[in-house]
Every structure is written in C-alpha cells, then in structure tokens.
Amino acid sequence: MEETMTAAKNRIKTFKTIQSEVESTNRVALSVDCVIFGFDENKLKVLLIRSDLKQYQGQWSLLxxxxxxxxxxxxxxxxxxxxxxxxxxxxxxxVHTFGEVERHPASRVVTVAYCSLINIQHHKLKILDNELHWHDIDSVSEMAFDHKEIFDTSYSQLQKRVREHPLGFSLLPNKFSLRELQNLYEAILNIKLDRRNFRKKFFAMDFLIDMDEVETDVPHRPGRLYRFDYAKYEKSTKKWNGIAF
Amino acid sequence: MEETMTAAKNRIKTFKTIQSEVESTNRVALSVDCVIFGFDENKLKVLLIRSDLKQYQGQWSLLxxxxxxxxxxxxxxxxxxxxxxxxxxxxxxxVHTFGEVERHPASRVVTVAYCSLINIQHHKLKILDNELHWHDIDSVSEMAFDHKEIFDTSYSQLQKRVREHPLGFSLLPNKFSLRELQNLYEAILNIKLDRRNFRKKFFAMDFLIDMDEVETDVPHRPGRLYRFDYAKYEKSTKKWNGIAF
DNA sequence: AATTTAAAGTGTAAAAATTACACAATAATT
DNA sequence: AATTATTGTGTAATTTTTACACTTTAAATT
Structure with a gap:
C-alpha cells in the first residue's frame, strides 16, 4: 500500500482488522424469551415457567x-x-429486543422477545413440566428479571396485531363458534363488542368456512361451527385495512 | 440442603451457577444500525455511509x-x-434485531436496527464526513452486509408508522406548506394523494398552526405556512385512528 | 308435553368517514 | 396586460361504522 493514502482510503479496514476489532470487543450473552399466548375458558392466557434462579424463587418468568x-x-x-x-x-x-445493561443480575444478557399464539386444546398434553403454568392475562403482575416489561410490550403488540390481521384464529380450536371468536377478541382487546356488528364484519371478510355442524353440550341453542380459511386469507391480495371494532 | 430434594427444588440454580452458566456461554458481538430518513427536494432520502470494510469496498452501509x-x-x-x-x-x-449466524463475515455480530427521522435542513451542516451521503430511497440497491434487508424492513415500518401517527412532520422544516407536507406523504408512501382530501384531513386533525406567513421565491401563488403543534398532539387523548388515505 | 332458560341468529336506519371531482383566486413572470 | 403555475375551496355519492330488539332453537326443567 502507498504511504500517501487519502483519509478516505485510510478508513478502509481489511478483513483481519475488522475481525480482530470484532473479536476483541466486549461481547454479550444472547437469549430469546417467548411470550406464548393461549386462550381457554374464555380467558386469554400466557404460558409462564417458575424462575429457576434462586434469587427470583417463586416468581414467574417467560420461556x-x-x-x-x-x-x-x-x-x-x-x-x-x-x-x-x-x-x-x-x-x-x-417483538422487541431488551438490552438494558443491568437487566440480568449475573451478567450482561441481551434478550430478543418473541411472541406466539397457541391453541391450548391442541397443546395441553405437551405440558408435562409442572413448573409451567397458564396464567390469566390480568393476573400477571410481578415477574423475574424484566419479564413483566417484556410481557407488557408483547401484549400491547398482540392487541395491535390482532386489529391488523385475523391472527386470533390460531388461538382457537379448528372448529369454533362465532361466540368463541368474539369472546377471544373481547379477551385480547379487553373491550366489549356488539354481537351483530362483529358477525357482520367477520362474514364480510369471507374467510370463514361453515362446517355445517353445531356445538354440542351447550344448555341452549347451539351455535354453528366454522373454520378459518387460511389458504384463502394467504392468497387474498386485496389490501387489508385491519379490523376496526 | 436435604438429600431428598424434589425435582422442583433440584432445578433451582444459585446465583453462582447461573453466573458461570452465562459466563461460559457463547457470546456474541452486539451492534446497532441506524436507518436515518430525511426529506429534501421532494424526495425521501436515507443517510448511508461508505462501508469501511475492504470486502464491501464501494458499497454503502447503514450508520x-x-x-x-x-x-x-x-x-x-x-x-x-x-x-x-x-x-x-x-x-x-x-425496528428489529437481525441475528443470522453468517450475517457478518468476520464473526457473529447481532445487530439491533433503529429508525430515525431527521430534518435535513437542520442537520445538513453536521455532515462533515464526506463518506456520508443522502440517497434517494428508490436508488438504494445493493448494500454491505444484510443492510439492504435492514433498510427494507425499516422503510416498511416507516410507511406503516406514518399511517398510524403524524410523524412525518419531523422530516420537514418547522414551517412548511401543505404542498410540502403532501409531497412528503406521497414520497414516503409512494402513492398519489388527492389534494383537497389531504388538506381536509390534516385540518380536521387540528394539529396545524397557521403561521400567517406565505412561501417566498415561488414563481406562482405562494402557499400558506404552518407548523405542527407537537404539544397539542402529545396531549391529545382522543383515540388516534391513524391516517387513512 | 309444556314451560323455562340461555344464547343464536338476523336487518335496518343513522352517523361518520372516505372518495371523487372542477373552478376561481393569487403572485410572479413575461 | 396577459400568461403561467399553483393555491385554496365545497359538495354529493359511496362506503364504513355504529346503535339497537325481536324471533328462533335446543336443552333442561317442570
């Protein structure tokens, strides 16, 4: 290389330079935390595990x-x-990455939060570890680490997303009644919805397939069962304005 | 401790255990990349810097x-x-965190992307480093690392955010005409808007303060100048439905 | 078998938001 | 004085959202 490099040329770093720069930098531990939402008994739930850190004994944490x-x-x-x-x-x-310097007591751990929606009916048998528990959304308070903040952020994002896309379906059994669907939206958004307008809106979306079946074991007129047409939804190109309530 | 701990008790880790676990884990380098949007000459711009890595010589990268x-x-x-x-x-x-294993050629570097909107008129003098350049949004193509993907994600997010909140103002000079404001929205969203409906919408929002001044140096009827009432916007509690166009 | 109970299912009218669209007013330039 | 380019303005049609009440159905009870 020339002695008379310009400033512009001076700033160029070779692979080795960059490599040693990156290698010598302070590095952080990286984790992922999952906020897993489920729906059961007309309540929105979140799946938590008892903290395995003595310092947080008895407190709940994300997976x-x-x-x-x-x-x-x-x-x-x-x-x-x-x-x-x-x-x-x-x-x-x-959802978001949380990287406050002191967020983990043992060391610098940066965590990337993910959010997921699961159908409890389909998954309930898999939960063998009895340190796992589905918590009602509104009973979540103190948590280990900064997990309450992560949970709050994720829940807000869920509320927002569910107004933009019909994601809620993934929380329900394959076949569901419109009442169950409405209960789900009411639980997620924490608002009351008008039944007729709700039905109108979802029928107009045209992603519901009538299963020609009805609920059983209900002590009153049973509702019709539907399933969500994921294929049709995925293919639909028409601009999606979100779901206003 | 007792010999006959339950499984539940066994899983509890002391601070020291956790600490050594976290210390011994594979750690990653952590970076931040900023996608800085600006607006000038009726074009949406992004601020890029020439890559300082020889391998990507000539290519542009995020800050x-x-x-x-x-x-x-x-x-x-x-x-x-x-x-x-x-x-x-x-x-x-x-905006988002990018952590593909091979995204950085030298080492594992996880990067957290941030997005920012700046007023080029206010900041232009600060750009002394001539390796920095404002690029037209539509001329951004190949970039160093996975920066094109980061840019794309950030631009999509900007388009989305700007429909939800009147953020665009931060890209404009303090005083602006409605034409400038409309040009900005058209540039960000890459769509044409109806002038009368656009004006109607922003006046209805009621966050514009009429400066009782008009443009100068335009070879035609000058437009009135406005400024954005940030204080009023921040204080407004009325639910914000976003800006539909 | 008749009654009760609880929720399902259904339509319409008013209000609000969005869209489409055209001409007169103004300042600078010629 | 005429030309040019853009500002500024209103209304009607359409679409979307909201508010609201009665009949139907199946199971459970009497």
Missing amino acids: GDLVEPNEGLDEAAYRILKQRTGLNDLFLEQ | GDLVEPNEGLDEAAYRILKQRTGLNDLFLEQ
Whole structure:
C-alpha cells in the first residue's frame, strides 16, 4: 500500500482488522424469551415457567434460553417453543429486543422477545413440566428479571396485531363458534363488542368456512361451527385495512 | 440442603451457577444500525455511509457501531446518531434485531436496527464526513452486509408508522406548506394523494398552526405556512385512528 | 308435553368517514 | 396586460361504522 493514502482510503479496514476489532470487543450473552399466548375458558392466557434462579424463587418468568452459537434468532425461538410445547407449526414473531445493561443480575444478557399464539386444546398434553403454568392475562403482575416489561410490550403488540390481521384464529380450536371468536377478541382487546356488528364484519371478510355442524353440550341453542380459511386469507391480495371494532 | 430434594427444588440454580452458566456461554458481538430518513427536494432520502470494510469496498452501509459494555441499546443508538449527525433531539425507534449466524463475515455480530427521522435542513451542516451521503430511497440497491434487508424492513415500518401517527412532520422544516407536507406523504408512501382530501384531513386533525406567513421565491401563488403543534398532539387523548388515505 | 332458560341468529336506519371531482383566486413572470 | 403555475375551496355519492330488539332453537326443567 502507498504511504500517501487519502483519509478516505485510510478508513478502509481489511478483513483481519475488522475481525480482530470484532473479536476483541466486549461481547454479550444472547437469549430469546417467548411470550406464548393461549386462550381457554374464555380467558386469554400466557404460558409462564417458575424462575429457576434462586434469587427470583417463586416468581414467574417467560420461556427463554440462551441462543446457541450456530443458531439464528428465529431458529432459537422455534427451538425453545418446540422444546417447551412440543409444536412448531405456529405463528411466531419477533417483538422487541431488551438490552438494558443491568437487566440480568449475573451478567450482561441481551434478550430478543418473541411472541406466539397457541391453541391450548391442541397443546395441553405437551405440558408435562409442572413448573409451567397458564396464567390469566390480568393476573400477571410481578415477574423475574424484566419479564413483566417484556410481557407488557408483547401484549400491547398482540392487541395491535390482532386489529391488523385475523391472527386470533390460531388461538382457537379448528372448529369454533362465532361466540368463541368474539369472546377471544373481547379477551385480547379487553373491550366489549356488539354481537351483530362483529358477525357482520367477520362474514364480510369471507374467510370463514361453515362446517355445517353445531356445538354440542351447550344448555341452549347451539351455535354453528366454522373454520378459518387460511389458504384463502394467504392468497387474498386485496389490501387489508385491519379490523376496526 | 436435604438429600431428598424434589425435582422442583433440584432445578433451582444459585446465583453462582447461573453466573458461570452465562459466563461460559457463547457470546456474541452486539451492534446497532441506524436507518436515518430525511426529506429534501421532494424526495425521501436515507443517510448511508461508505462501508469501511475492504470486502464491501464501494458499497454503502447503514450508520452502525458496536454497543459499548455499559451502554443500553437505545443509548447506543442515540450515541451513534449524535456522533454522525450532531443532534439527539429526535424520534428514534427500535425496528428489529437481525441475528443470522453468517450475517457478518468476520464473526457473529447481532445487530439491533433503529429508525430515525431527521430534518435535513437542520442537520445538513453536521455532515462533515464526506463518506456520508443522502440517497434517494428508490436508488438504494445493493448494500454491505444484510443492510439492504435492514433498510427494507425499516422503510416498511416507516410507511406503516406514518399511517398510524403524524410523524412525518419531523422530516420537514418547522414551517412548511401543505404542498410540502403532501409531497412528503406521497414520497414516503409512494402513492398519489388527492389534494383537497389531504388538506381536509390534516385540518380536521387540528394539529396545524397557521403561521400567517406565505412561501417566498415561488414563481406562482405562494402557499400558506404552518407548523405542527407537537404539544397539542402529545396531549391529545382522543383515540388516534391513524391516517387513512 | 309444556314451560323455562340461555344464547343464536338476523336487518335496518343513522352517523361518520372516505372518495371523487372542477373552478376561481393569487403572485410572479413575461 | 396577459400568461403561467399553483393555491385554496365545497359538495354529493359511496362506503364504513355504529346503535339497537325481536324471533328462533335446543336443552333442561317442570
């Protein structure tokens, strides 16, 4: 190389330079935390595990784990979810990354939060670990680490997302009544909805397939059962304005 | 401790255990990349810097840096932004975290993307480093690392955010005409808008303060100048339905 | 078998928001 | 004085949202 490099040329770093720069930088531990929402008994739930850190004994925490060396972030989230719930065929979305210096008592751990919606009916048998528990959304208070903040952020995001896309279906059994669907939306958004307008809106969306079946074991007129037409929804190109309530 | 611990008790880890677990885990380098949007000459711009990595010579990259050991993520983003543009009094939002294993050629570097909107008129003098350049949004193609993907994600998020909140104002000079405001929205959203309906909508929002001044140096009827009432916007509690166009 | 109970299912009218659309007013330039 | 380019303005049609009440149905009870 020339002696008379310009400033512009001076700033160029070779691979080795960059490598040693990156290698010598302070590195952080990286984890993923999953906020797993479910729906049961007309209540929105979140799946929590008892903290395994003595310092937080008795407190609840999100399902998290350190990211493996050769694992992408999404990959890690899917792995953790699979390990804990048994399934991987579900909606999973990155929410936010939390990196306050002191957020973990032992060391600097930056965590990437993921949010997931699962159908409790389909997954309930997989929860063998009795340190796991479905909590009612409104009973979540103190949590280990900064997990309450992560939960709050994820719940807000869920509320927002559910108004933009018909995601709620993934929380329901394959066949559901419109009442169940409405209960779900009311639970997520924490508002009351008008039954007729709600039905009108979802029928107009045209993603519901009438199963020609009705509920059983209800002590009153049973509702018709529907399933969500995921294929049609995925293919629909018409601009999606979200679901106003 | 007792010999006959239950399984539940067995899983509890002391601080020291956790600490050594976290310390011994594979750690990653952590960086922040800022996608800085500006607006000038009726074009939406993004501020890029020539890559300082020889491998990517000639290619453009986002403004990024490694996160310092005692620095939070937001803090790091503000620092980088301040270092590069001189200002810190601006909107800054985390967008997404990118952690593919091979995204950085030298080592595992996980990066947290932040998005920011700045007023080019106010900041243009701060850009002393001639490796920095404002690029037209539609001329951004190949970039170093996975920065094109980060840019795309951030731009999509900007388009979405700008429909939800009147953020666009932060890209404009303090005083602006409605034509400038409309040009901005058209540039961000990449659509044409009806002038009368656009004006109607923004006047109805009631966050514009008429400055009782008009444009100068235009070879036609000058437009009135307005400024955005940030205080009123912040205070407004009325639910914000977003800006439909 | 008749009655009760509880929720399902259904339509319409008013209000609000969105869209489409055209001409007169103004300042600078020629 | 005429030309040019853009500002500024209103209304009607359409679509979307909201508010609201009665009949139907199946199971459970009497």
